[in-house]
Amino acid sequence: MIEYELKGPLSQQRTRIRLGASLKENHFPQAVIIEGLPGIGKKALAMELSKALCCTNASQRPCGECFGCKMSVNSGAVENWVIPLESKEAKAKKASDVSEGSSAKTVEEFTQVYIQKIIENPYSIDYLSAAAEISVDLIRSLTGRFSLKNDRVRCVIIAEADRMNESASNALLKTLEEVPPNTYFILTTSSKEQLLQTIRSRCLSIHLPPLSSEEVRDLASQYVNIPISDDVLGLSQGSVGRAIYYASKATELQDLALEFLESSISGNYSDLFFNLDSEELKDPAVAILFLEVLSFLITDIVRDMSGAPLRLAETTRQFKDKENTPLDLNAYTVALQSVQETMYRIGTRRTSALVCLQSLAIKLFDGFR
Ligand SMILES: [Zn+2]
Structure with a gap:
């Protein structure tokens, strides 16, 4: 039997125990929304969950040592994240379209910088400007990778999911209607009401409470x-x-x-x-x-x-x-x-x-x- 233990503050322990139980029973939903006030650790929990889902340890998950665990908290693993970008950053080229020797930063490189910031401090509330958004291109490059054959469990964290614009929301909705096997989506948001009702209804909602003083x-x-x-x-x-x-x-x-x-x-x-x-x-x-x-x-x-x-x-x-x-x-x-x-x-x-x-x-x- 595999045991699951998600780490985090005591005030949020009940939520983690419940999630641990559904992981253990192999009932974990393929799409979840973690919602709650800004800065209470939604992304920290998302990374713990991602590790637990991708971990391959035979008895205790997340182990923190295996490939799956390490990639869940690795800024190089851009395929595991969707993060809002500033409009200038969103206009950058994709890594696959850049000619060799070009010094211009790619969309992936901008995303890496944000992943690194989140890993260093998942509680930060001012790492993005109010104008940053999730464009349809970011969702498409995510779903584009799903056609590649992959036997491993895949877990994607969509940070600040309420910043998806309309076409991005519709593109994600299509994917959520038929989530590929072995794939999990974790959306985080502090304004759940701004997400499409149709997206909300396809995800299990996890409310994260504020912490004690x-x-x-x-x-x-x-x-x-x-x-x-x-x-x-x-x-x-x-x-x-x-x-x-x-x-x-x-x-x-x-x-x-x-x-x-x-x-x-x-x-x-x-x-x-x-x-x-x-x-x-x-x-x-x-x-x-x-x-x-x-x-x-x-x-x-x-x-x-x-x-x-x-x-x-x-x-x-x-x-x-x-x-x-x-x-x-x-x-x-x-x-x-x-x-x-x-x-x-x-x-x-x-x-x-x-x-x-x-x-x-x-x-x-x-x-x-
Ligand atoms: Zn592991």
């Missing part, structure tokens, strides 16, 4: 040398990737959130709009992370009025220490709603993040007047 602190400390403060833990909401991100950005973003709220309330926008007009905030993903900090700050101000514990204690105190701080519970509640609406609006990517942030500032001003 201790796990976040332990894991994040393995990747960054900055101490993980309580404020950062509060902002991370059980996500290692967010803790890593906020560990270096929290101070900056909290200062900006403070300025945003103060300037909006007082109606002094000119400096604020200048500070908002930064390259980083033009990225919708960064703008949303900033608005999360702002929403935590506003929530804390409201919590503070009722004596509830705070998550951004230091910044909230700084805000309260200012003169003329309004104590209007209703205005803060409306403000929080506006922040959430703005996050949604930026998420749809129809309006530029900067324009959304500017109109939010004006809305807040109106709300406190």
Whole structure:
């Protein structure tokens, strides 16, 4: 009898035990979606599963030593991955079309760089820009390889699967309708609702829960040398990737959130709009992370009025220490709603993040007047 043991944090153990049992009973579905918040280890679990599926050890899987295990965590094995590419990268040539001696990077080489980054830190949430997507060509070159004869188990991880564009989704759907033998697909996503319903219905959905504060602190400390403060833990909401991100950005973003709220309330926008007009905030993903900090700050101000514990204690105190701080519970509640609406609006990517942030500032001003 082969035993399966998938490694990972305690908070997610129940999910892994269930998956281990279906591997042991040889019931593992050929297509699964791992979904959950960004930065909680969906790709880490996908790589563990890939090893377990491809492992050839006779008694204990994954063994970590055999060819199958090693190829599951090898950046050279581009055939095991589909990763969104930036538009310039997607336009590069394929390795098979490049003439000898060409120095231009190929699609495979760009993909390798991303695989390497994921292997080094599967929790990272900012390794791609918001514009990166999975094109139909990436899905076609994947399925093209299936015609080659292969006796080994094949496991493909499709990272950030919600970034498949329409034609890529349709191409994958065709493959999922008839998955080749010995082949497994593992899709990871933090916005499952953006996947085609027809794709979702062909995959087993695995929900991965957030991690405990201790796990976040332990894991994040393995990747960054900055101490993980309580404020950062509060902002991370059980996500290692967010803790890593906020560990270096929290101070900056909290200062900006403070300025945003103060300037909006007082109606002094000119400096604020200048500070908002930064390259980083033009990225919708960064703008949303900033608005999360702002929403935590506003929530804390409201919590503070009722004596509830705070998550951004230091910044909230700084805000309260200012003169003329309004104590209007209703205005803060409306403000929080506006922040959430703005996050949604930026998420749809129809309006530029900067324009959304500017109109939010004006809305807040109106709300406190
Ligand atoms: Zn193995």
